[in-house]
Amino acid sequence: MDLTVTTDHLAAAAADLVRLVPGKLLDPVLGGVVLTATAEGVVLEASDRERSARVECPALVHAEGRALVPAKPLAETLRALTAPQIRLVVEGARLAIRTEGARFALPLLDVDLHPGTPPRQDTADGTVSGTHLATALSTVAGTASRDDALPIFTGVRVQSEGDRLVLRATDRYRMAIATIPWTAQGDPVDALVPATLLAEVGKQVAGEHEVTLRSAHNTFSLSWRRSTATTAVLDGTFVNESNVVLSKVDTRVEVDADALLAAVRRTSLYADTRGVVHLEVGDSHLRLRSANQQSGEAEETLKATTHDGRTSPSYQARYLVDALRPFTGGEVHLAIQPGMRATVLTAVDPGEVNIKYILVPIRPPQP
Numbered sequence: 001m002d003l004t005v006t007t008d009h010l011a012a013a014a015a016d017l018v019r020l021v022p023g024k025l026l027d028p029v030l031g032g033v034v035l036t037a038t039a040e041g042v043v044l045e046a047s048d049r050e051r052s053a054r055v056e057c058p059a060l061v062h063a064e065g066r067a068l069v070p071a072k073p074l075a076e077t078l079r080a081l082t083a084p085q086i087r088l089v090v091e092g093a094r095l096a097i098r099t100e101g102a103r104f105a106l107p108l109l110d111v112d113l114h115p116g117t118p119p120r121q122d123t124a125d126g127t128v129s130g131t132h133l134a135t136a137l138s139t140v141a142g143t144a145s146r147d148d149a150l151p152i153f154t155g156v157r158v159q160s161e162g163d164r165l166v167l168r169a170t171d172r173y174r175m176a177i178a179t180i181p182w183t184a185q186g187d188p189v190d191a192l193v194p195a196t197l198l199a200e201v202g203k204q205v206a207g208e209h210e211v212t213l214r215s216a217h218n219t220f221s222l223s224w225r226r227s228t229a230t231t232a233v234l235d236g237t238f239v240n241e242s243n244v245v246l247s248k249v250d251t252r253v254e255v256d257a258d259a260l261l262a263a264v265r266r267t268s269l270y271a272d273t274r275g276v277v278h279l280e281v282g283d284s285h286l287r288l289r290s291a292n293q294q295s296g297e298a299e300e301t302l303k304a305t306t307h308d309g310r311t312s313p314s315y316q317a318r319y320l321v322d323a324l325r326p327f328t329g330g331e332v333h334l335a336i337q338p339g340m341r342a343t344v345l346t347a348v349d350p351g352e353v354n355i356k357y358i359l360v361p362i363r364p365p366q367p
Contacts, residue, residue: 130208
């Protein structure tokens with residue numbers, strides 16, 4: 001293998017690949033990247049058996065070939081280089097990275113031991129806007145649990161419903177649902193996909209015109225421009241807001257999301273050890289309170305439009321901050337239920353990416 005490539009292009013491809021498939025450090029082969037040079041350019045691939053990714057990169061190929069090298073050293077070396085172009089060439093048992101006046105050599109691993117990546121399918125189940133998907137995942141993927149002991153809560157349920165794609169995730173204390181436009185091309189999609197992968201995909205597809213989704217044989221894949229990420233799906237499609245009782249709403253509040261978010265952050269500085277902030281609903285205002293015997297107490301009042309009852313719940317501040325973040329730049333509607341029943345947050349004027357956030361309150365501090 002012998003090729004010349006723009007340093008920035010290859011560095012970006014390697015960095016994207018490492019973030020999509022971090023690899024298994026204790027297994028050199030599963031922590032490696034396969035570089036395949038053909039007349040069309042160079043393809044970088046990684047797999048840890050459960051997750052795989054491939055990223056294409058344009059290159060001038062002098063001699064075709066295939067090599068497996070450690071992924072992170074490759075990515076870190078490319079990121080550190082300042083030369084506009086580099087040359088990659090296999091030299092004996094090393095892959096040499098050559099620039100003018102410098103040479104870096106990575107050990108070649110046994111490429112035949114690498115599990116490889118599944119071939120890219122020609123058929124697709126449908127497509128979405130990369131911008132819409134990134135916006136939705138920035139909220140939904142972050143709502144999934146990070147506790148690997150309960151894997152069914154670590155996924156995002158991706159489900160097509162007519163001309164909309166619905167993404168749902170929960171950690172049992174809150175749930176986020178995002179609905180975005182969907183162009184169906186094949187079978188309906190319904191899969192529970194690891195949230196950690198989708199969170200990274202969301203960062204990489206921001207600004208992309210189109211992302212293609214494929215679901216088959218207990219796997220799920222997303223493709224955009226020169227990249228494809230594939231993963232095994234999780235077991236279970238129970239993640240659904242129908243499991244949450246939402247029929248007892250007795251208080252409705254409309255308030256500027258930015259103002260409420262800023263007030264929560266300020267008053268939470270005086271919250272107790274549980275981080276509790278209390279929302280007191282008035283006739284035309286929303287008052288936030290928090291108190292801590294050591295640090296003192298805080299109170300802030302905001303203008304708001306209120307309807308029906310005056311149920312006044314308490315929340316963990318960090319969860320309320322997460323719930324309000326998707327609605328910044330506009331007004332947020334809070335549908336509040338009495339007792340410990342969930343509160344539903346939605347945008348007063350939703351856009352093409354429609355977010356619904358369901359948040360369970362916490363018991364208020366005892367006097």
